[in-house]
Amino acid sequence: MNSSKIRLSITTACNARSPFFFDMLSSVLESGYHFRNTEFVIGDNASPLDGDGKTARDFAARYPDIVRVFRNEVNNGVGGITQNNFENARGEYVMTFGYDDIFVPFDIDRNLDFLDAHPEFAGVTGKKRLFNSEVGDMQQSHGGDYSVFATTLDARINDCGMIWRASDVRESGGCFPKNLPGMPDFMPDVVNAAGIAVKKVFYFDNQLHGFYRKHPNQHTALMGDRYAQGYMQMRKSFIAAYPELWDALYNGKRFVVTPELRFPAMILLGIIAGGMENLPIEKRLAACDVAEQIMPGDYAVQEYRIKYLFQLGRYREVLDECLKMFALDRGVYTRLVIMEWTIRAAEKLNMPTQLFQMARQNEQREFFDLTPAQRELFEHTIARARELK
Numbered sequence: 001m002n003s004s005k006i007r008l009s010i011t012t013a014c015n016a017r018s019p020f021f022f023d024m025l026s027s028v029l030e031s032g033y034h035f036r037n038t039e040f041v042i043g044d045n046a047s048p049l050d051g052d053g054k055t056a057r058d059f060a061a062r063y064p065d066i067v068r069v070f071r072n073e074v075n076n077g078v079g080g081i082t083q084n085n086f087e088n089a090r091g092e093y094v095m096t097f098g099y100d101d102i103f104v105p106f107d108i109d110r111n112l113d114f115l116d117a118h119p120e121f122a123g124v125t126g127k128k129r130l131f132n133s134e135v136g137d138m139q140q141s142h143g144g145d146y147s148v149f150a151t152t153l154d155a156r157i158n159d160c161g162m163i164w165r166a167s168d169v170r171e172s173g174g175c176f177p178k179n180l181p182g183m184p185d186f187m188p189d190v191v192n193a194a195g196i197a198v199k200k201v202f203y204f205d206n207q208l209h210g211f212y213r214k215h216p217n218q219h220t221a222l223m224g225d226r227y228a229q230g231y232m233q234m235r236k237s238f239i240a241a242y243p244e245l246w247d248a249l250y251n252g253k254r255f256v257v258t259p260e261l262r263f264p265a266m267i268l269l270g271i272i273a274g275g276m277e278n279l280p281i282e283k284r285l286a287a288c289d290v291a292e293q294i295m296p297g298d299y300a301v302q303e304y305r306i307k308y309l310f311q312l313g314r315y316r317e318v319l320d321e322c323l324k325m326f327a328l329d330r331g332v333y334t335r336l337v338i339m340e341w342t343i344r345a346a347e348k349l350n351m352p353t354q355l356f357q358m359a360r361q362n363e364q365r366e367f368f369d370l371t372p373a374q375r376e377l378f379e380h381t382i383a384r385a386r387e388l389k
Contacts, residue, residue: 161209
C-alpha cells in the first residue's frame, strides 16, 4: 500500500458462513477502482473457522496491500462490529457495505472531492437497486434526498455504498452516539446518522452505489418488527436528550432556536408530525409549519404536510403544496413524490392526469434505469444469487 495518508477506508463485516460474502468482496476488489491511498477493512465478528472469516483472510492474502482483517473471538453484534470497523479504519473517509451487498462502480473520487469542498456535509449517500434471488429485479430503489425532519421517521439511508466523514463519526460517538444515550444497539447505519444529524446533513448523490439484496436471512428481514421498535427507541432518545426543547415544541410554547438547537428542533418536530400515535392532524400540521420556518427547503416537511392535507380532503391545497415542493428542485426522488401526490389529488378533483402520468413515467425511468454495464452486472448478480440460493 502507498505509504502516504489513507484517504478512503472501505469497510464490511461478517459473522457467519454466507454464500454471498465472496461475491460482495469480489464486487469491490475486482471493480477496477484504482485503490490509491485506499484500504479495505473487514471485521470478522467471530465467524466459524471455515466461514466468512476464512474468505476474508483469503482475499487479504490475494490483496495484501489493500485488505486488512480484524477478528473478534466473541460476536459483539452488528453495532459493535461496525463500531470496531470505524475505530480500525485509518481513512479520512469511510465507505460501508453489508456482507451481502454488491458494489456498483461509481465516481467515488467525485464524492470525496465534494466532501473536501463541503465540510458542512457529514457524508454522501446514493441510490441502491433492490433485488431478490427468487423474484429477480424488484423494480425498487432505496435511498433518496436526505431530510433532517425525517431522521427518526424514514432516514432513507443504508450502509450500502455510503461514504462517511470519519471525523464526524468519531465526534458523534460512532454507532452508539455519546450525545444521544439510550440509542438501539443494532441498525448502526441509521443510528450513527442520527447521532450526526444534530449538527450536520448528508448529501444525496443520484449515482447508483450498489445492489441491495433482500432475502429471508437478511439482517433487516430477521429483525422484523424490531426495526420499527428501533425507530421508536431513537425518538425516545432524542426526547430525553432535549427535554426543555421538546416541552416547548410539543406544547406550543415560545422558544428561541439557537444555531446549536436548529437541527435537534427539526428532528423533534418530525417526531411530533410523524412519529407519535393518536395526535390530531392539526397538531401534526402545526409542527410542519414551525419546521418550515426553522429550516425552509427540507422536503420531508412538505411531504408530511401534503399527506395530512390529503387525509383532510383539502385536495387543492395538496396541489399548491406540490407546486411549492417542486420549486425546491431537490432532484428526481423528490419529483417522484410530487408526481404521486399530484396525481392522487387531481383524481380526487376529477382533473385530467395524463400529463402528470407521463411526467411520472419519465421520472421513474431516470430513477430506475440502468446503464448497459450496470444492467449486465445486475443480471449477473441475480443469476449468481439464484445459484447460491
